[in-house]
Amino acid sequence: MSSWEDELRKHFPGYLLPASARQALSREAAERFLSRLGHRVDLLDLLLAASALSPLADEVRAFTRELTLIARELASRTQIxxxxxxxxxxxxxxxxxxxxxxxxxxxxxxxxxxxxxRFDLPENVLLVATAERLAALLARLEQSGVIAKGTKKSWAKGFAEDAETIRHALTSTRLHDVPRAPVLAVHEQAARAARHPAYRRALCLHEAMKRMDTNDAVAIARLVAEGALAPMDAATRFELAVLIRLGRQIEDALRARGVTAELHRALIEPRRAEVFDFAAGGAHLRVLYNQVCFDDLGPRDRGMRHYFDNDGRFRPDLTIELVRDAKRIRAVVIEVKLSDKRDYLERGYHEALLYRAEYDKDLTGWPKAILVVSSAAIHGSPRREDDVIAVDWANWVPDTVLDGLLDGFGAPHVARSATPKG
Structure with missing residues (x-):
């Protein structure tokens, strides 16, 4: 395991969460946390689905086989x-x-x-409702990246094919004639008493998927801690490693300088855009992830809007801003690249240069833009004469860069509290 992966394993997600959320995390806060870090809004649902179904992978496959068989001899009643x-x-x-x-x-x-x-027996209603929800989940799990092909997540290998088999049975057999309705206790009781094993498997899977609807904050916090990285690709994980190392290094540097700052971990708060907010002496040093905090459009965004009707913003991976009296004093943007290919990393440096030009008005102080790369491809140390610098993971974060980031922030005689607030 590479050093950045090891650091991520040790500090994710605890370092990004307030202390109060590390043991108990509401569904709303978990969804916000995962969507901001994972670039998708359904990560919690996918994690819950994987958590519910992974212990029952064999049951899923057996249910798929039995569903096609029971469809041929589906229990029914006769009504005159x-x-x-x-x-x-x-x-x-x-x-x-x-x-x-x-x-x-x-x-x-x-x-x-x-x-x-008629096929409206209560056990059939549960059978069909379970099959429909299961088919949707199986397809999403394999397509989402939660289930990575050729990895230890092979417990779900073939789930997409199972989903297609279930959907075919639901539309091309007598299952099509079963009414669709919410599952109630009467349906569960009927499935429990039914003779065919497909009904009991359906009940087992139905009860497992019911656990996905939990609002238990302790269970959600545990799930996020154990599984949140699984759906994220390697590039996103490296961005998070760079983010966490940055926060930890800033914290250590402030302590070494005798500056006592309050650290607010704000990513799960609905009205906050930043990940970290270091507050000291009336100033705030804020670290943002995957956010645009600059109001004015730069030449790139203006051109894209004018010529291509594209309202998207040129978005840095990380942004650090120093704010005093609600006014931004300076900012630094960071581009992160996971690769050992020289030409790709050079394009990353060009992107950092473009950020420097795009947000010229707000990028004051030193450095103005930083490229952080995963491989040992950077041969020179940061130079003060360069507005845009490049650093590899092994040297992240250089002392000279920390000096620039912390310039003018806080002072020992105005410190208020030695205990970081989570």
Whole structure:
């Protein structure tokens, strides 16, 4: 395991979460946390699905096989339907009904009794509801990246094919005739008492998927801690490692300088954009991840909007801003690249130069833009004469860069509290 992966394993997600959320995390806060870090809004649902189904992978496959078999002999009931027609009979003649109709003034009316096979048994309702939810989850799990092909996540290998088999059975067999309805206790009881094993497997999977709907803050916190990295690609994980190392190094540097700062971990707060907020002496040093904090459009964004009708913003991986009296004093942007390919890393440096030009008005002080790379491809140390510098992971964060980031922030005589606030 590389050093950055080791650091991420040790400090994610604890270093990014307030202390109060490390043991108990609300569903809303967890969704916000994961969407801001993982670039998608459904990570919590996917983690919950993986958590619920991974211990039952064999049950999933057995249920898929049995569903196609039970569809051929689906339990049903017969209901007699009375039909009134003129001059012809369907089913068996209902003599009393016909006589009553004719006595009431319909001399050519014929009443018949037609048996109708119905599949609305409560165990069938649970079977179909479980199959539909399961098919949707299986497809999403394999397509999402939560289930990585060729890895230890192979417990879900073939889930996409299982999903397609289930969907086919639901649309091309008698299962299509089962009414769709919310599953209630009566449906669960019927499935528990049914003789065919497919119903009991359906009940088992239904109960497992019900646990996905949990609002238990302790369970959610544990799930996020154990599984949140699984759906994230390697490039995103490296960005998070760079982010966490930056926060830890700033914290250590402030302590070494005798500056006592309050550290607020704010990523899960709905009205805060930053990940970290170091507060000392009336100043705030804020670290943002995957956010645009600059109001004015630069030449790149103006051109894209004018010529291509593209309202997107040129978004740095990380931004550090020094704020005093609600006014930004300076900012630094950081581009992060995971690669050992020289040409790709050089393009990353070009991007950092472009950020420097795009946000020129706000990037004061030194450095103005930083490229951080995963490989040992950087041969020179940061030079003060360079507005845009490059650093590899092994040297992240250089003391000279920390000096520049902390210039003008805090002072020992105005420190208020030695205890970081989570």
């Amino acid at each position: 339907q009375r039909i009134e027609a003129r001059g012809h009979i369907r089913g068996r003649l209902d003599v009393p009904g016909t006589l009553r109709a004719r006595a009431s003034g319909a001399p050519d009316s014929v009443t018949s009794r037609v048996p109708e096979r």
